[in-house]
Amino acid sequence: MCGIAGIVLAQNEEVNAQLIRDMNQALFHRGPDEGGVYLGAGVGLGHRRLSIIDVASGQQPMLSEDQRACIVFNGEIYNHQLLRQELIELGHHFNTTCDTEVILQGWLAWGPKVVNRLRGMFAFAIWDQAQQQVFLARDRLGIKPLYYAMLPHGELLFGSELKALQVHPQLPNELNPQAISDYFSLGYIPEPKTIFDQVYKLRPGHTLTLNQGTTSLPNSECYWDVSFAPSAASAPESSEPAEPLAQPLAQQLAQRLRDAVDIHLEAEVPLGAFLSGGVDSSAVVAMMAQLQSEPVNTCAIGFDVADFNETEFAEMVAKRYQTNHRVATVASDDFALIDKLAYFYDEPFADSSAMPTYRVCELAKQQVTVALSGDGGDELFAGYRRYQWHLREERIRRLVPEVARKPVFSLLAKAYPKADWAPKFLRAKTTFQAIARDTVEGYFHNFSIFSEAQKSELFSEQLKAQLGDYRSISVFNEHYANFDGADSLSLVQYLDLKTYLPGDILTKVDRVSMAHALEVRVPILDHELVEWSAKLPAATKLAKGVSKAILKQALEPHLPQDVLYRRKMGFAVPLCRWFRGPLKDKLHHALSSGCIAQSQLFNLDYIKQLLEQHSSGLRDHSAALWALLMFEAFLAKQQAASVTQSDSAVASALA
Structure with missing residues (x-):
């Protein structure tokens, strides 16, 4: 795990060496083991290294033997050994055993199509001297970040975090009104926007190629998207699964999860896992324990408020698999990190669970350099409670014609009092508001921090004038246009995979883990597992009110019932x-x-x-x-x- 930075000038002029060093130094926390800079004709590349694989060599920036291409890379490629063998058979020679050189040689062999062969998490830049172009790429799910901007005179900047770009004195710092609006709806700023106008995030599953001399940004290109198109084995949304669920599918899921965890275990440094006591992290630990001979290093964060504490469930798993388990308790008044969060995230970020996530990364780093996480399970297997609420609302939408539904439920929403204090099933005002909307807007409304009406009250007249007729629902509608599935559950899963997962969950973990120079891997988000799970019938994920039904069935031989079938708590703060x-x-x-x-x-x-x-x-x-x-x-x-x-x-x- 590392940090990368770069400058590509429009002309073959000399890059300011001190500037690229300063950009690189801004990412020191991401890679405190080593740092390096490459300076070429009109290009400067910087790299900070956290050594995980091939610790002795594999330094970056890395040049090809013929000096044609240079790479800076952040991430891990889990199939690098297989690709290495394929490239050797094609006549390529290797000087290291690291995955970085595999990408570099893959570029020389396959060009931009190298990304389609990579299995892992990555953000990298390759400068190809022969073609006079820079190639940027980000992994399929957005596990690793990559920011970029084009300055007015044609100078391209990029880096793993915004703070690297902000070192440049000419980086535009005007706030993006649409990003502000999105933030107060979602709590984060979705790709490709950043808080700054003219500064962007490279979208997950996208690449960007810029020829030197080009003074305007080209469009990024999509090389991967997850398909929810029904397969022959899929069932209609309304169908009820047999009792028990199709056992062969559950067995396949258990094996695929085991395989995904297995390929994430390669490291030359101490390795462990987060263990919250939830289904997903417990599943990862269970598989790790069965795949390695040494006890798994696990850690958990507890709270001194019972409603937020689930360490007893983590203890159940730790005892079952005899892990080296550590627990730290966060006091209910542990809000000392508030002033630091702005530095970690560079732009507004409103997920308060960043604080306990910071603490668990801090605890993990005392034992290990690499930690496996259970992130992604809720999105893939329908673990969020909001999915169940959404499907209930969808049933009502289908029963009541739109011509009657919108006016009737809008009127009910206005008449019903707001009841934040009540359990969710009694908060009919919010439900009526959602049902009055269409499917996508209803889902967007259900977890927006501020509705459009509330933002109209929150924002100044000046900001509203800048926004014009912009509405943040356009973020979801853009992705909805690319959805190829056939049921409502798959739709909201797809929307979360494209927005909430990279914009919130993965961003949260990347920044606070890198603040501690800790690499976090997410085996549940192995893209082959993601592609397979997207084809599962919706009824196997939400079955008779049970979320993650097929995942829980697959894990019954591996985890206690109390862990699998308890009420979901989440990683929240009071x-x-x-x-x-x-x-x-x-x-x-x-x-x-x-x-x-x-x-x-x-x-x-x-x-x-x-x-x-x-x-x-x-x-x-x-x-x-x-x-x-x-x-x-x-x-x-x-x-x-x-x-x-x-x-x-x-x-x-x-x-």
């Missing part, structure tokens, strides 16, 4: 209590007199209303207030960076 207790004063001060108040982006009277309603207990606005607090932290970071840059400019002028 925000509501914090904002009415120990964080109340900090929150009110930050949102009333901080950078948000000075930004002219928001309606401060509406923010005051949110604060008062939450503090009084009238409403639970914890998610909305957290999103605002994280945006405030981002603005404060930007303001501090501007002051630092100004001071540096003055110092340079006086020197």
Whole structure:
């Protein structure tokens, strides 16, 4: 696991060597073991290395023997040994045993199609001197990040994190109004946008090729997408699975999961796993324990609030497989990380579970350099409770004609009181609002932090004028246009795989793990397992109210029933209590007199209303207030960076 950075000039001029070194240094935390820079005609590449495979060699940037091509690479290729043998048979010679050289030789053999042969997580850049072009690529699911921007005079910048690009003094820093709108809907900024106008994330499953001399950004090209098109074995959405579920499918799933975990175990450094006590992380640990002779190193984070603590279930799995298990307890007032999150994420990021994720990475790093995670199981096997709610709403949509549904349920939504304090099944206002919408908009509405109506109250007139008629639902509609499945469950799974998974879950883990120089691998997101699971009938994933039904059946021989069939808890923090207790004063001060108040982006009277309603207990606005607090932290970071840059400019002028 590493960090990469680069500059490609429009002309064969000399790259500012100190600038590429500074960009590289900004990523030191991602690769503290080694660092290197390549300088060529009109190009500079930087690399920070966290040594995992072929520790003795494999340094980057790596040049081909004929000096034609140079690569910087972040990630792991799990089929590199098979590809190496294929390339040797084609006449290629290798000087290392690392996966980096396999990609480089693969480029020389297959060109851009090399990405189709890679099995793993990756973001890389290859400078091809002979073709005078740079090739950028990102893995299929977006496990590894890659940012890029084109400066007005045709200079391409790229890097693993925004902070590497921000080192460049000419990087545009104007905020993107659409990204702001998306953030307050989703809690993150979806690909390809970033918080900055003219700065982008490379989409998962995409590549970008730029010929030197080109002064405008070409469109990225998609090389992979997951298909939910029904196969011959698929059943209609309404069908009920047999009791028990088709055993051959469950057995296949167990074997495929085992194979995916197996290929993720290669490392020359200590390796372990996160063990939350949930189904997905427990499944990964169970497979690891059966594949290696040494006890698995596992770690878990507990909370001193019972409603948020699931370590007892992690202990069940740890005892069953005799793992080297470590647990750390996070106090309910452990919010010291709030001011650091803006630095880790570079742009607004409102998933509060980033804090316990940071702590579990901190704990893991004390034992290991590589940790396997269970991320991806909820998206692949329908583990989120919102999927069940969505299907219930879909049944009503199908029963009531649209001509009657929209006016009737819109009227009911207006008449029904808002009841944040009540259990979800009593929050009919939110349900009525969702049913009045179409399928995609209803799903989008169900987990939006702020609805479009609420954003209209939150945003200033200036920001609303900049947004014009833009609506964040367009993010989902764009992906919906590419969906090839036939049922409602597959649709929302697809939408999550394209948005929530890379934008929130994988971003969250990448930044806080890299903050500790810890590599996190996600075997459930092995693309071959993803492709296979997408073809499973919807009724095998949600069966008679049981989420992840086929996964749980597949794991029955491997995990305790109490772990498999308990109520899902999630990895949350007690925000509501914090904002009415120990964080109340900090929150009110930050949102009333901080950078948000000075930004002219928001309606401060509406923010005051949110604060008062939450503090009084009238409403639970914890998610909305957290999103605002994280945006405030981002603005404060930007303001501090501007002051630092100004001071540096003055110092340079006086020197």
